[in-house]
Amino acid sequence: MSKKTLVSIVFILPSVIIVGIFVYxxxxxxxxxxxxxxxxxxxxxxxxxxxNYIYLFAQDMRFHxxxxxxxxxxxxxxxxxxxxxxxxxxxxxxGVKFESFFRTVFLLPMAISLVVSxxxxxxxxxxxxxxxxxxxxxxxxxxxxxxxxxxxxxxxIIIATIWQYTGFTTSIYLAGLxxxxxxxxxxxxxxxxxxxxxxxxxxxxxxxxxxxxxxVLMVQLSLQMFDIIWVMTQGGPxxxxxxxxxxxxxxxxxxxxxxxxxxxxxxxxxxxxVVVIPYLFTVGKITEEEA
Amino acid sequence: xxxxxxxxxYMVLIIASVFFLFPIYMLVVTSMKSLQEVNATSSxxxxxxxxxxxxxxxxxxxxxxxxxxxxxxxxxxxxxxFLGSIGGFALTKVKFKGSNTVFLxxxxxxxxxxxxxxxPLVKFMAGLGLYGNIWSLIITHTAYGIPITTLIFRxxxxxxxxxxxxxxxxDGANTLQIYGRIIMPLSIPGIVVASIWQFTNIWNxxxxxxxxxxxxxxRPVTVMLNNLNGAMxxxxxxxxxxxxxxxxxxxxxxxxxxxxxxxxxxxxxxxG
Numbered sequence: 001m002s003k004k005t006l007v008s009i010v011f012i013l014p015s016v017i018i019v020g021i022f023v024y025x026x027x028x029x030x031x032x033x034x035x036x037x038x039x040x041x042x043x044x045x046x047x048x049x050x051x052n053y054i055y056l057f058a059q060d061m062r063f064h065x066x067x068x069x070x071x072x073x074x075x076x077x078x079x080x081x082x083x084x085x086x087x088x089x090x091x092x093x094x095g096v097k098f099e100s101f102f103r104t105v106f107l108l109p110m111a112i113s114l115v116v117s118x119x120x121x122x123x124x125x126x127x128x129x130x131x132x133x134x135x136x137x138x139x140x141x142x143x144x145x146x147x148x149x150x151x152x153x154x155x156x157i158i159i160a161t162i163w164q165y166t167g168f169t170t171s172i173y174l175a176g177l178x179x180x181x182x183x184x185x186x187x188x189x190x191x192x193x194x195x196x197x198x199x200x201x202x203x204x205x206x207x208x209x210x211x212x213x214x215x216v217l218m219v220q221l222s223l224q225m226f227d228i229i230w231v232m233t234q235g236g237p238x239x240x241x242x243x244x245x246x247x248x249x250x251x252x253x254x255x256x257x258x259x260x261x262x263x264x265x266x267x268x269x270x271x272x273x274v275v276v277i278p279y280l281f282t283v284g285k286i287t288e289e290e291a
Numbered sequence: 292x293x294x295x296x297x298x299x300x301y302m303v304l305i306i307a308s309v310f311f312l313f314p315i316y317m318l319v320v321t322s323m324k325s326l327q328e329v330n331a332t333s334s335x336x337x338x339x340x341x342x343x344x345x346x347x348x349x350x351x352x353x354x355x356x357x358x359x360x361x362x363x364x365x366x367x368x369x370x371x372x373f374l375g376s377i378g379g380f381a382l383t384k385v386k387f388k389g390s391n392t393v394f395l396x397x398x399x400x401x402x403x404x405x406x407x408x409x410x411p412l413v414k415f416m417a418g419l420g421l422y423g424n425i426w427s428l429i430i431t432h433t434a435y436g437i438p439i440t441t442l443i444f445r446x447x448x449x450x451x452x453x454x455x456x457x458x459x460x461x462d463g464a465n466t467l468q469i470y471g472r473i474i475m476p477l478s479i480p481g482i483v484v485a486s487i488w489q490f491t492n493i494w495n496x497x498x499x500x501x502x503x504x505x506x507x508x509x510r511p512v513t514v515m516l517n518n519l520n521g522a523m524x525x526x527x528x529x530x531x532x533x534x535x536x537x538x539x540x541x542x543x544x545x546x547x548x549x550x551x552x553x554x555x556x557x558x559x560x561x562x563g
């Protein structure tokens with residue numbers, strides 16, 4: 001083995017070992033626990049087969065509600081952040097003044113903790129004194145308890161998360177738009193592509209890799225959404241905002257249903273793999289071509 | 292025709308700015324009000340007289356967390372940035388057989404839903420005797436920071452021409468010397484980007500703190516803010532003061548070094 005190879009192994013080995021333990025070994029550990037009867041305070045490694053999964057999918061109403069909530073949340077959050085992000089990036093890229101000011105403002109929520117955002121949004125939604133309540137009072141509309149309502153709690157949280165993450169998709173799209181060679185746009189315009197057709201036929205296809213990246217990131221965030229929901233509603237009222245990640249925490253850490261919590265975690269993980277694995281394959285191909 | 296379009300663009304950008312800034316505005320004005328002034332008729336308005344009692348109460352509630360967060364954020368930031376830089380260097384400049392596979396092996400960690408590691412994480416830390424110790428948070432944040440820092444440095448080193456390195460090799464320098472003499476000085480921008488990203492990420496984290504921070508002596512500020520939220524129902528001036536205190540370190544970093552923050556953000560949005 002050459003000295004060069006040896007040094008590169010020394011450089012990469014610590015990371016490989018740490019990630020090997022904290023990511024891969026832990027996933028296997030969780031998978032193993034999900035097949036046990038460890039639904040008690042003390043560890044119980046007796047084999048339970050698929051019992052925990054069967055319970056979740058066949059019997060557990062809470063888990064069914066969680067999946068429905070997650071699949072309502074996901075399209076609104078993903079489409080909301082992506083459409084708004086693309087739209088704002090397009091405006092920022094149109095040669096406006098104060099572009100860096102607007103960019104800084106849009107991305108500001110990404111710099112603060114979801115706990116901070118959650119607390120601010122609870123205040124905005126407060127039914128007696130909050131900002132929305134004030135607005136409704138001025139308009140002589142009846143006050144609504146947004147976060148206490150079965151109807152409005154989930155949309156209220158979706159708005160807060162779109163507020164938090166739209167700056168992220170805006171930045172991804174802005175980088176994508178900046179990467180389109182100006183000649184291509186000019187050529188398309190000469191060919192008579194204008195307005196919406198220019199976007200549909202030229203610009204949107206040209207930012208496809210931004211779209212894929214934003215999509216994968218936003219879907220993956222939706223599937224593991226926890227912090228802001230935990231802070232704002234803890235999944236309530238009556239599971240109206242409950243998600244698998246919330247239930248996983250409750251089952252695994254509050255109720256000592258450790259094996260059930262592990263099974264929920266594995267379901268979240270499996271759903272994430274559906275978008276991440278194809279993505280990593282394309283990234284793998286790109287890096288191989290570069291090499 | 293040209294001018295109205297421009298005006299419409301600015302109008303939309305301003306409306307969007309109001310949407311993004313309005314919660315921050317509510318945060319700041321409410322934190323500086325007395326509780327009497329926090330009511331439906333004046334919740335939008337700026338304080339008529341400044342009252343900082345909310346900050347005093349909030350600080351008493353979360354100051355320990357504020358200190359704790361620094362105590363694990365800084366070491367975890369240093370460790371993860373260091374490991375990311377040597378790893379990223381190995382992956383780009385001293386390519387070895389299987390380096391692409393190793394890259395994907397590490398990259399996968401970026402998309403990990405943390406739920407799938409939480410139970411083993413707690414048992415593992417307890418097994419090491421580190422549960423309730425600040426090192427549990429330092430190690431955890433270092434470990435889960437490695438994928439993103441490695442990616443940031445890999446993309447960063449890819450942009451440094453290899454010709455700069457070959458000059459060193461000709462003079463008989465070995466890889467370690469190349470790293471220390473040539474790469475390190477050239478890495479400053481990468482280190483800044485990765486550090487800012489990691490600082491923001493680790494400081495803002497909630498889930499690991501919730502799982503591992505059972506003792507007040509290591510509990511992060513984000514977890515303490517959430518507890519304050521439970522304990523101070525409807526004391527909006529205190530809660531907003533607490534939220535502002537929690538947000539200030541990352542807000543300052545963002546406002547001072549936003550350019551690098553965006554680079555970290557996009558450095559993580561894989562270019563391949």
